Amino acid sequence: MLVAAAVCPCPPLLVPEVAAGAAPELDAARAVCTDALGVLAAARPDLLVVVGPSDGTGPESYPPxxxxxxxxxxxxxxxxxGRGDGEDAAGRQLPYGLAVGAWLLQRTGWADAPVEGRGVGDSLMAERCIEEGEDIAGRAERVAMLVMGDASACRTLKAPGYLDERAAPFDAELARALGAADTAALRALDTGLARELKVSGRAPWQVLAGAASGNGGLRGSLLYEDAPYGVGYLVATWS
Structure with missing residues (x-):
């Protein structure tokens, strides 16, 4: 059963070495991500699953x-x-979103924890995402999830997807849904609109909605909402 979740953005710029001189611009986001992972630790899960966007269709499994x-x-x-020699990875590498998740875990004391990864592609439909989440929640008695993904990339003229006036309202509703642990709203996300707005987190968030379906007692909290570089970054916790 899902007992806790942390939702974090997944831009490689979150890693200071990648951001280089621009690193201080995301210091606040990094600090809040650290707080969010503390909620996962407090839940004392038997299994932690990191879910994030991938280039394939998925779901794709990434072992410890x-x-x-x-x-x-x-x-x-x-x-x-997490902990493991990677022998079962069969030569695979983590997609960038899961790599950022692994980096967050390493810097917050999860390096030796039992962690698995799941990659879900942009083309994976909502129904399949929900099923994947339900499967993840059934993997152990106490399951926690670190869910990686960005909101729209169309918030400003200099954003990767240029300015789209639909982006800000989409992100605002998404922030509300994640902050309220509103699984119905996440299930109902418009797949086509999310793709047009270059939202990388749509499929991971719908996996989260499926995982939470067996625990109606989860409560959400929105910790961070901003759009540096014209991309929506959100941090939330469910517990």
Whole structure:
């Protein structure tokens, strides 16, 4: 059963070595992500599952110890997903969202924890995301999730997706839903609109909604909402 969840953004710029001179601009987001992961630790889960966007359709499984890297972003820095030698990874590397999640875990004392990763692609439909979440929640008696994903990338003229007037209202409703642990609203996210607004977190958040379906007692809290670089970043906890 899902007992706790933390929702965090997944831009590689969250890693100071990648952001370089711009690192201080996301100091507040990093601090709040650390607080959110503290909620997971307090829940004392038997299993932690990191869910994030992937390039494939998915769901794709990443066993404990799967390696990741930020070398594609010009930084010779590697990470590993929790405890494990990565032998079962079959040569796979973590997609960037899960690599950022692994980095967050390493800096907050989860390096030796039992952690698994699941990648879900943008083309994965809502129904399948819900099923995936239900499967994850049934993996152990006490399951926690770290859910990685960004909101729209169309909040300003300089945003990766340019300015789209639909982006701010979409992100506002998303922030409300995550802060209220509103699983119905997350299930109902418009897949097509999310794709047009370059929302990377749609599928991961719908996996979260499915995982929470067996625990109606979860309560949400929105810890952070901002749009640096024209991209919506949200941090929330459910417990």
């Amino acid at each position: 110890g799967t390696p990741g890297s930020f070398r594609g972003f010009g930084v010779g820095m590697d990470v590993r997903l």
